[in-house]
Amino acid sequence: MDGTVVRRVIPSDNSCLFNAVGYVMDHNKNKAPELRQVIAATVASDPVKYNEAFLGKPNQEYCAWILDSEKWGGAIELAILADYYGREIAAYDIQTTRCDLYGQDKKYSERVMLIYDGLHYDALAMSPVEEAPEEFDQTIFLVQRDRTIGPIEGLALNLVKDQQRFHPADKETSILGRKRSYTDTANFTLRCGVCQIGVIGQKEAVEHAQATGHVNFQEYK
Structure with a gap:
């Protein structure tokens, strides 16, 4: 197997x-x-399937909500998109190195991979060499009889573990684009770079950003 798994950065725009x-x-x-x-x-x-208990809000309200470009997606949306494309979606969590697999129950024959740092999703791809242009990326992989994608899974996990390593000198963070590889979304502390208000956790950071439009935060202890 030639090549390496690379992280392709996706713009930080809530989508x-x-x-x-x-x-x-x-x-x-x-x-x-x-x-x-x-x-x-x-x-x-x-x-019936997508009822209020499942969605966390009434069906009609959810549909309007998800069409808002400011709203973030998560597990519900990944499961729907796996079925829409007829491919498994593997989402690797940097903080825990866990892999959540969507569409697994349908036994699709192909899989794609994402990486998630607590707030942001990027794409994973197989590249001939690390510096190769994106047009050479392979992003769709055959699922084998053992329901894995073979050695590529090991390469992906190694990349996730590498991303987990955090360099203490690199403290700058933004809820829409952090240098840091992952964020402890429940407990991280941030100070707004615009108005200097302190917030704790993803929920407060998102609420502050939505209320003020401020998206530049620095992490502090």
Whole structure:
């Protein structure tokens, strides 16, 4: 097997999940509006399955919510997109090195890979060499009889573990684009670079950003 698994950075614009999926599925980092429409249509078409208990909000309200370009996607959206494309989506969590596999129950024959740092999704790809241009990326992998994608899984996990290593000197962070490889989303402390207000955890950071439009934060202890 020649090549290496690389992390392809997706723009930090609240639609990183959708654009990361767009890249690994279609080599297109601008699929968010289209994929949000796909998800809304899927959810609206089956209000029994996608009920308020499942979605955390009424079906109609969720559909309007997910079409808002400021809203973030997560597990529900990844599961729907795995079925839409007919491929498994493996999402690697840097903080825990856990891999969440969407579409696994359907036994799809192909898989794509994402990497998640607590707030942001990027794409994973197989490249001939680390510095090769993105047009040489392979992002779709055959699922073998043992339901793995072979040695590529080991390469992906090694990259995730490498990303987990944190250099203490690198403290600058932003909820929309951090230098840091992962974020402890429940307990990290941030100070707004605009108004200097302190927040704790992802929830407070997102609420502050949505209320003020401020998205530049520095981590502090």
